[in-house]
Amino acid sequence: MNFYFVAAAALALAIGVAHSWLGERYILMRLFRRQNIPHLFGSDVFTKRTLRFAWHLTTVAWLGAAALLLILSSFPLDSSARILSSAIAATFFASSVLAxxxxxxxxxxxxxxxxIAGLVWMGIR
Structure with missing residues (x-):
């Protein structure tokens, strides 16, 4: 078992849960109380739903990456697994730079x- 991948998956899961819960509680709810949210398609309902959907979609992507890392942790690293793992590491590295x-x-x-990116790269080595 690749414990680097397991640790990276645990962190991705944790940041996903924190992102959804804290974002809903401290950002989205406060944002939605404002009166000046743009009205798309006649009201602000579509805007609010789109913002909430997009916010939580990010969490789903992180949970998907965590699931892939858990799956990859259980098997020997062949060339396909290395490529997939490298893509996951690069994605989290890019996320780090952007943030x-x-x-x-x-x-x-x-x-x-x-x-997370470092753990995945260490797990590939």
């Missing part, structure tokens, strides 16, 4: 994304 630059280092998700 670091976009928040100017204030949103600490970049640290978790970087750790």
């Amino acid at each position: 670091l630059i976009g928040s100017r280092g204030r949103h600490l998700s970049w640290v978790v994304f970087l750790i």
